Amino acid sequence: MTDEEVFKLQHVSKEYKMGQVSVRALQSITCNIEDGEMVVILGPSGSGKSTLLNIMGGMDTPTHGQVYFQNINISTYSAKELTLYRREKIGFVFQFYNLMPNLTARENIELATELVSNPLDLDEILAKVDLKDRANHFPSQMSGGEQQRVAIARAIAKNPVVLLCDEPTGALDYSTGIKVLTLLQEINREMNKTVVIITHNQPIAQMADRIIKLGSGKIVEIIDNKQPLDPSQIRW
Amino acid sequence: MNKLNKMLWRDIRKSWGQFVAAAVVVFVGITIFAAIYSSYLNLKNSLEYYYREYNFLDYYAEARNITPEAIKKIKALEGVKEAIGRISIDVGADMGAEKKAVVRLISLPADTHPSVNDVYLLSGDYFSSTGKKKCLVTQKFAEYYNIKKGDKLKLIINNNLNEFEIQGLVASPEYIYAIRSGISAFPSPGDFGIVYIKDEAFQTLLGYRNIFNEIHVVLEEVDKPQHIFNKIEDILKPYGFIKGIERKDQLSNYTVAEEIKQLESFAFMFPALFLFVATMMIYIIQKRLINYQRTLIGTIKALGYSNKSIFWHYIKYSVLVTLAGSLPGVIAGIYLSKGITMEYNKIFSIPLLYHRIYGEVFFVGILFSMVFCVMAGIQATRGILSIQPAQAMRPEIPKVGKKIALEHIKPLWARLSFGWKVSIRNVFRNRQRALLTFLGTVLTIMFLLVSMFFMDCVDYIFKFHFFEFQKQDYKVVFNRPVAYEDVVELQRIKGIKEVEPILEVPVEMKNGWHKKETVLVGITEENSLYRLRDEELNPVQVPTKGMLVAEALAQQLSVKKGDKLTLKFFLGNIEEKEVQVAGFVKQYAGFMCYMNLKELGVLLEEGKFGTGALIKVEKGAATSVEKELYDIPGVESIESRNEAYHALQEMMAFMYIFIFLLLIFGIIMGVAIIFNTTLINIMERRRELASLRVMGYTIKEIEKTIFRENALICIIALIPGIALGKAMSHLFVKQFVNKLFALEVVIFPRTYLITLVCVLVFVFLAQWASRRNIKSLDMIEVLKNREG
Structure with missing residues (x-):
């Protein structure tokens, strides 16, 4: 494992029970993600990509295998250690934004900044996501794109090492989706954050440095993309 | 304010009605607590002070x-x-x-x-x-x-x-x-x-x-x-x-001490009922809020908030409900206690009676409510700790749908209308939700019964004592024993219809180490002005041999029919005598023993004589008879049954005020519970109800479905509610029984009817109050939103 590696996954499997059905969501996943990379995990629904993201994000633990984050095995972390890990290292962006409906945009971001000792400047972030004049609006008063930008702002405000994005454009129309992707690329390039996006939407993969293709809980293919596209060039 | 607190504050604001309903129940419980407990402390401390200062x-x-x-x-x-x-x-x-x-x-x-x-x-x-x-x-x-x-x-x-x-x-x-x-x-x-x-x-x-x-x-x-x-x-x-x-x-100290003891236990018993209800409400509200916010909890966990801070975030809700109810409750209670304390001096005379504000009322009141309510909060919130953040992000596993038992009884099921089928299925399939309404209703019925039973009970006992047992208009007591014939002479007074001589002898009854002071009353066999009843309320006459003992007294002395009691007389130098217990008589106050007047005379080593007389007068002759009796020098006192009854009624006015207050509080609680469960019912089913609206159901039809469900649950709750009410009444009666009084659980059929009507009215009221929530269902918004 090199210093540049943020994640290193070794034979990671996950099984869980939903009601009376046992689901094998992941089967022996081995891969790594490097510092500052833009990675897209691509796969159809049910391929296990959300599970993989949850495990990397310390929201879930693998049934078998090891997950290393910056050379430390997090798969043996206790719930308390995982909480601290999520708090300090990870920023999440969800498909349905998951904003607190009774907090304003600014307060939603503050909900995250209150947790850490060296958060990013709130106004700078609001400017970055272009929501300065919407800061005091509640989620219900904002469009989907605006809500997702608040969610991204909330994720990076803690100044995390990695941004994990679960179908960030899944609930958005094309042009809004592109804007969100552009924002993510800027965060990757300008702020030098590792960004992992999971999606079922093939064209989005073109903006990645590396593409991990998943199918039925297994890695199908890993592609190195020598010439990532600018989101504005992507069409779907 | 940190952001979690802000969320909490806005959650409360959003479901203001629920918060207020739960806080009101706490408020009512703690008001009663503080009112009774402060009165208890006032009485107890003033009494101790009075006793000490005046060398009791x-x-x-x-x-x-x-x-x-x-x-x-x-x-x-x-x-x-x-x-x-x-x-x-x-x-x-x-x-x-x-x-x-x-x-x-x-x-x-x-x-x-x-x-x-x-x-x-x-x-x-x-x-x-x-x-x-x-x-x-x-x-x-x-x-x-x-x-x-x-x-x-x-x-x-x-x-x-x-x-x-x-x-x-x-x-x-x-x-x-x-x-x-x-x-x-x-x-x-x-x-x-x-x-x-x-x-x-x-x-x-x-x-x-x-x-x-x-x-x-x-x-x-x-x-x-x-x-x-x-x-x-x-x-x-x-x-x-x-x-x-x-x-x-x-005697005086015993009675006052009993009253104070009762006050102390009431200070906890009544509020405990309210707090139990509040506990249920908080549990339900919290549980629902947490289910509703599963995804949000997951998100907060994903952000890196610890279990502890999320746990506290939700516990704070119950703490706030408790404080919002108990703080003003303690203040209102202390204010009320001043009146209650002073009311006591209408019966008692404690010149040094004072009203004070006690720190312990605040402390105990708030702690008392906190223990109940925070436990509910913890119980409801515990579940979120085991949720993994990723789990919280997944939707809940859909519930398994299957036929309910009633559907298998085909002839019955087939007769039901479609609307009823839907309502019945809803009730039995969503057991937890139905259980809420069910429990709320059971508690309301119980509370209404417990409040009203006191009235029935006192009413029944007074009527029994003054109208069933006693039939005389006056009881005359002479200042010294009088020959039997002289007592009968009273008959000559114009306007007197009937005279029955009585012989009352103070006596100490002993059975082993059990000792009781009472009065042994000698009455004639043909006596019709004291209508004695046995334990089954059948009329009984005094026997020729032996005596009849008041049931409660017999219990205190632990004697059975046929046992012998040793009698010690306080008059003259008569030796102790043994008399057999021939049977028991029902009495609720003033426990006495009865025997044949002639026999009692023999027992006292004297002839046939009397110490007083029971008198029945002709209509309209009361005033003239009273005057005649008054003029007889040997007459020590004249007691009018009617006056005694009315004096007692006046004295009981205090109790009626108390019961009335309890009833008001009970109604507030009943409406609060049913309103809350109805509201939760609607909120939890927003998606379901919105889907019905989309399908073309009218608001009226939806309201009808919900009302049918609530009414159904209320009817099911009726029997356990009444059973619980009766059990609680028995518990309360136990507190009242002492050397001077016996009580019995008496509930008139009228009370059951009132209870049923009240509960149905509450259901109507609750539904009317939550109508806005059904009307404001935004179909598109509800169906679009995952958390809807």
């Missing part, structure tokens, strides 16, 4: 001839602080306007206040060495007859009328609850009062020469004073010892 007795004894030497000997005993001798006899008083009453005449030293059982002067002055024929009168008695300082009081002593000038009005720690004897049960200031005269007046009037018939003692602080009492009794034996009574058994 620790022990007193009655004996026939107590000499100053005997008192000296007792005073010299180790552990005895003070001892005084005094004379106390019951005499008649002519109150004018055709009224006669019994007064207890007690001697007091001239010049100096007594060192035991001092009197509290409310007006006027204490005795001085000059001036004979002065007296002090207890305030309640004086108030009843509207007499004051300077007025003359006519006492009938040894058949002579003696006038005493009232020098002042007093209260005494000995007569806070002024009843003549244990069988009186209720104070009746028109029939009984206490009059104090100077020692020397007694000596000359009654021929007592340096002799007393009572000794009152105050002890030093001693751990186990029983041996001192034994020594006193030994000393008094040669002086004609009759009986010795400790402070705890002293």
Whole structure:
């Protein structure tokens, strides 16, 4: 494992029970993600990509295998250690934004900044996501794109090492989706954050440095993309 | 404010109605608690203070001839602080306007206040060495007859009328609850009062020469004073010892102490019911809020918030509900307690009664509510700890749908309309939600019953005592025993329809170590003015041999039918006698024993005689008969059944106010519970109801479905609610039963009907109040939103 590696996954499997059905969501996943990379995990629904993201994000633990984050095995972390890990290292962006409906945009971001000792400047972030004049609006008063930008702002405000994005454009129309992707690329390039996006939407993969293709809980293919596209060039 | 607190605050604002409903129930519970508990502390502390300041007795004894030497000997005993001798006899008083009453005449030293059982002067002055024929009168008695300082009081002593000038009005720690004897049960200031005269007046009037018939003692602080009492009794034996009574058994103190004890347990019992309901409500609200916010909890966890901080975030809700209810509750309760405390002095006379604000009321009240409510919060919130953040992000596993049991009973199921089928399925499939409404309704029914049962119970017992058992218009008591024939003579008075002689003898009944003082009443076999009933309420007559014992008294003495009781008489020098228990009679207050008048005469080694008479008058003749009776010199007192009933009713007004308040609180709680569960029902089913709207159901049809469900649950809740109500009533009755009173759980059918109607009205009200929530369902928004 090199210093540049943020994640290193070794034979990671996950099984869980939903009601009376046992689901094998992941089967022996081995891969790594490097510092500052833009990675897209691509796969159809049910391929296990959300599970993989949850495990990397310390929201879930693998049934078998090891997950290393910056050379430390997090798969043996206790719930308390995982909480601290999520708090300090990870920023999440969800498909349905998951904003607190009774907090304003600014307060939603503050909900995250209150947790850490060296958060990013709130106004700078609001400017970055272009929501300065919407800061005091509640989620219900904002469009989907605006809500997702608040969610991204909330994720990076803690100044995390990695941004994990679960179908960030899944609930958005094309042009809004592109804007969100552009924002993510800027965060990757300008702020030098590792960004992992999971999606079922093939064209989005073109903006990645590396593409991990998943199918039925297994890695199908890993592609190195020598010439990532600018989101504005992507069409779907 | 940190962001989690802000979220909490906005959550509360959003579902304001629920928060307020739960807080109101806490408020009501704690108001009752603080009101009763403060009153309890006020009474208890004032009483202790009064007893201490006015040297209330620790022990007193009655004996026939107590000499100053005997008192000296007792005073010299180790552990005895003070001892005084005094004379106390019951005499008649002519109150004018055709009224006669019994007064207890007690001697007091001239010049100096007594060192035991001092009197509290409310007006006027204490005795001085000059001036004979002065007296002090207890305030309640004086108030009843509207007499004051300077007025003359006519006492009938040894058949002579003696006038005493009232020098002042007093209260005494000995007569806070002024009843003549244990069988009186209720104070009746028109029939009984206490009059104090100077020692020397007694000596000359009654021929007592340096002799007393009572000794009152105050002890030093001693751990186990029983041996001192034994020594006193030994000393008094040669002086004609009759009986010795400790402070705890002293009639007034016993009654007041019982009342205080009841207050203390009520202070916890009633509020506990409310807090139990509040606990349920908070649990339900919290549980629902957490289910509703599963995804948000997941998100917060994903952000890196710890379990502890999320847990606290949700616990704070129950803490806030508790504080919002209990803080104003304590204040309102303390305010109310002032009135309650003062009301008590309408029955009691504690001149030093004070109202204070106690820190412990705040402390106990808030702690009491916190324990209940925070437990609910913890119980409801516990579940989120085990949720993994990723789990919280997944939708809940859909519930398994299957047929309910009723669907298998085909002939019945087939007859039901579609609407009813839907409602019934909803009730039985969503058991947890149905359980909420069910429990809420059960508790409401229980509370309504418990409040109303008191009224039924008191109503029933009064009617039984004054109308079923007693049929006379007047009871006349003579100042000395009279030959049977002379009593019958009363019949000659114009307007008297019936006269039945009675013979009342105070007596101590013993069965092994069980001892009780009571009155043995001799009545004629053909008596029809005292309608005795056995335990099953069948009419009974006094037997020719043996006696009938009041059921409650028999329990206290632990005797069975056929057992023999040893009787000790306080009159003359009659030896102890054994009498067989021939049966029991039902009585709720004033537990007495009954036997054949002639037999009792024989038992007392005398002929056939009486001490009084029961009288029934002809219509319209009451006033003239009263006047005639009043003019008979040997008549000591005339008690009117009607007046006694009304006096008691007036005294009970206080209790009715209390019950009325409870009922109001119960109604508030009932509406709050059902409103809350209805609201939750609607909120939880927003998606389902919105889908119905999309399909084309009207708002009315949806309301009908919900009402049907609630009504169905209410009907199911009726039987357990009534059962629980009855069980609670039994528990409350236990608190009331003591030496003087017996209660029974009596609930009139009317009460059940009122309860049912109330609950249905609550369902209507709750639905009407939550109507807005159904109307405002935004179909598109609800169906689009995952958290909807």
